[in-house]
Amino acid sequence: MSGIHSAVAGEQSTPSSGALSAALQPASTGQLLRPHVTRFAVVAILQVIGAVAGLAPLLAVVELGRVLLSPGAVARDHVWTVVILGVVGLFVRLLFTAASSGLGHILDGKVQLSLRRELAARLGRVPIGWFSRRRSGELAKVVGEDVSAVHPFIAHAPGELVSAFVVPLVSLVYLLIVDWRLTLITLIPVVLAIAHVPLLMTPSRMREQKDFDSAMGRIASSVVEFVQGISVVKAFGGSERAHRKFLTAADDFVDIFTCWVRGVSAVAAGMQLALSPPFVLVVVLIGGTMRITSGGIAPADLLPFLLLGLGLTAPVAALGHGFDDMQAAGRAVGRIREVLGTGALPEPAHPVAPQDNRVELRDVRFGYDDGHEVLRGIDLTLEPGTVTALVGPSGSGKSTLVQLLPRFFDPTGGSVHLGGVDLRDLGSKELYRRVSFVLQDVRLLRASIMDNIALAVPHADLDDVVRAARLAHIHDRILELPCGYETVIGEEVKLSGGEAQRIAIARALAADTPVLVLDEATAFADPQADRAVRQALATLRDRTVLVIAHRLETIAEANAVVMLEDGVVVERGRPADLLAQDGKFAAFWRTQRPAAAGDSETRGRVLQGDQPR
Numbered sequence: 001m002s003g004i005h006s007a008v009a010g011e012q013s014t015p016s017s018g019a020l021s022a023a024l025q026p027a028s029t030g031q032l033l034r035p036h037v038t039r040f041a042v043v044a045i046l047q048v049i050g051a052v053a054g055l056a057p058l059l060a061v062v063e064l065g066r067v068l069l070s071p072g073a074v075a076r077d078h079v080w081t082v083v084i085l086g087v088v089g090l091f092v093r094l095l096f097t098a099a100s101s102g103l104g105h106i107l108d109g110k111v112q113l114s115l116r117r118e119l120a121a122r123l124g125r126v127p128i129g130w131f132s133r134r135r136s137g138e139l140a141k142v143v144g145e146d147v148s149a150v151h152p153f154i155a156h157a158p159g160e161l162v163s164a165f166v167v168p169l170v171s172l173v174y175l176l177i178v179d180w181r182l183t184l185i186t187l188i189p190v191v192l193a194i195a196h197v198p199l200l201m202t203p204s205r206m207r208e209q210k211d212f213d214s215a216m217g218r219i220a221s222s223v224v225e226f227v228q229g230i231s232v233v234k235a236f237g238g239s240e241r242a243h244r245k246f247l248t249a250a251d252d253f254v255d256i257f258t259c260w261v262r263g264v265s266a267v268a269a270g271m272q273l274a275l276s277p278p279f280v281l282v283v284v285l286i287g288g289t290m291r292i293t294s295g296g297i298a299p300a301d302l303l304p305f306l307l308l309g310l311g312l313t314a315p316v317a318a319l320g321h322g323f324d325d326m327q328a329a330g331r332a333v334g335r336i337r338e339v340l341g342t343g344a345l346p347e348p349a350h351p352v353a354p355q356d357n358r359v360e361l362r363d364v365r366f367g368y369d370d371g372h373e374v375l376r377g378i379d380l381t382l383e384p385g386t387v388t389a390l391v392g393p394s395g396s397g398k399s400t401l402v403q404l405l406p407r408f409f410d411p412t413g414g415s416v417h418l419g420g421v422d423l424r425d426l427g428s429k430e431l432y433r434r435v436s437f438v439l440q441d442v443r444l445l446r447a448s449i450m451d452n453i454a455l456a457v458p459h460a461d462l463d464d465v466v467r468a469a470r471l472a473h474i475h476d477r478i479l480e481l482p483c484g485y486e487t488v489i490g491e492e493v494k495l496s497g498g499e500a501q502r503i504a505i506a507r508a509l510a511a512d513t514p515v516l517v518l519d520e521a522t523a524f525a526d527p528q529a530d531r532a533v534r535q536a537l538a539t540l541r542d543r544t545v546l547v548i549a550h551r552l553e554t555i556a557e558a559n560a561v562v563m564l565e566d567g568v569v570v571e572r573g574r575p576a577d578l579l580a581q582d583g584k585f586a587a588f589w590r591t592q593r594p595a596a597a598g599d600s601e602t603r604g605r606v607l608q609g610d611q612p613r
C-alpha cells in the first residue's frame, strides 16, 4: 500500500518559509480571463447589435416627428415604413440584449467555477505555513465573496461597456449631421459628469476605499475568530474581551465608512445631477431655443436632441451606477490574483529516487518570518528500523523539526535528505509515498471511517482498512458505531479526541509508508488508548519513526533519544545511556513526572537496558 497520508497539522504548528514563498508572478486579469475570450466576444457582439438596434425606435420617432410636423401632405407609405423599422429595431434589441445577458450570466458561472477550481488547486499546493499567516475569514472571503464579486465584471461589464461607447457614438454621429453646434451643447451634461470621475480616483479616495475594504475584512475575521473560539472564550469568562475586539472592529468600520461616504457622496451627487433627465432637457431646450431663434435649425430638428440627448447620458449613468461594483470587482480580482500567485512548493524538474529510507538532517536551520532562528544547525540521522524520540522543553523547536520531514516547509539553511536525496529533489508524490505523519491537531474528513482510513490508498479493500484499524486498536470501537466502517464522521458519530487520534494512526498505518512522523498528542488520549497506540507503533519494526515523545514510556521504548533545547540538539543517545550519564536528559526525565507511580519502575527498566527492541 502506498500514498499520501494527510492528517494535517494545526495552525500553531504550521510555519512558513521564505525559501518556499518564492512567489510566482500573479496572473494578470487578462490571463485569468483568457480561456473565456471567445465567449466574451460573443456576449459583446450581441450587445452591440442589441444596443444599436435600440436606437432604431428613437430615430423612428424623430423621423415621424419631422414628417408629421412638416407642412404639406403626409406620405403614408413612408410613415408606415418608419413605424415598422422602429418596431423591428425594438424587437431586435430585446432579442439580442436578452441573448447577451443570458450568455453573460452563463459565462459568469463558468468563470466563477474555473476561478474557484484554480484557487482550490493553488491552495492545495501552497506551503502549509502560508495558511497560518492568513486568517481563515480572509481566505473564505477570497474563495467565496471575492469570486462572486467578479459577477458584474463578467456578466454586466462587457454589455454595459459596449453600450456605453457604441450607443453614444452612433447617436453623436447622427446629431452632428443634424447640427454640430447644438450637439456640443447637448454634450455639456456628459462632460460635467465625466469631469467628476477623476475626483473618485484621487489617491486619498483610493486609500479610503482600501481602508474600507480592510475594515470589512477585519470585521469578517473577528466574527470568524469569535465564533471559532466561543467555547474557550465563554468557559474562561473572556467573552467581554473577545466581544470588545469585534466591537472595536465594528467601531473602526463605522469611522472609516463615515469618512468614505463623506468623500464620495458630494462627488456622486454632482454626477447624478449632471446626468439627471431634467438637467439634460433644460440644457438641450436652452441650447435648442437659442439655435431655433437664431435661425440655425428648424423646430423639428430639436426633437432628435431631446430624445437622443437623454440617450447620450444613460449609458454614462449606467457606468456610474456600475462604477462601485466594477471597482469592487477589480479589487476582488486583485485579491484572487494574489492567492493564485502564491508560490507553490517548488517541484523538482527531474525528481531523483531515494536509495533507501534513511533520513538525514544536515546542518538544518530554520526561522519563521520574524527572522528568529528556531532550529540552529541540526545534524540528525534516523536509521530505518529505529524509533527516535524527540524530547525537549516547550518551544524548543520539536514541532518545527518534525514538520521538515513531510516538507511542510523547507529549511532556511542546510538540507533534509531521504535515502540520500534532498527533499527538494524528490517529487512530492514520491515523498508522500514514503513519509506519513500524525500530528497533534488530528483532522478527519466528513466522510466514512473507511474513506478516512483509506485516504492515502483509495483502492484499499476492507481487509486492509480493518487490519490498520486493528493495529491502531480502534477496530472494536468502529464496530460499535451505527454503520460500522461506513459511519460518516461528524454526521452519524462524533469521535472523542483519543478515538480520532487512533483513526489518524490507522490512516498512517494503512498508508504503510516506510517513514512515519508522529507528534505524540497526549492531551486527550486516555492511558488505555495510549498503550494501545504504543503497541501499534511497536509493530512498525522496519520503519523509520520520529516521534515527539511526551510519555516516559515512549521515550523508554525508543532506540534513540534526541534532546532539543532552544533549537539545538543538546544530547542524543540510547535512553539508558543518557539516564546513566545523568545530564540534561536525565534532569528532563525527572521533571516530567517525578511523582508518577510507574516512573521508577520504567526508569529501572530503562537503566537495565530492557528495551522492547
Ligand SMILES: Nc1ncnc2c1ncn2[C@@H]1O[C@H](COP(=O)(O)OP(=O)(O)OP(=O)(O)O)[C@@H](O)[C@H]1O
Pocket (backbone or CB within 6 Å): 011, 012, 013, 014, 015, 016, 132, 368, 369, 374, 392, 393, 394, 395, 396, 397, 398, 399, 400, 401
Ligand atoms: N507558525 C509559527 N510562526 C512563528 N513562530 C512559530 C510558529 N510556530 C512555532 N513558532 C515558534 O517557534 C518556536 C518553536 O516552536 P515549536 O512549536 O517548534 O516548539 P515545540 O518544542 O514543538 O513546542 P511544544 O512542545 O510546546 O509544542 C517557538 O518559539 C514558537 O513560538
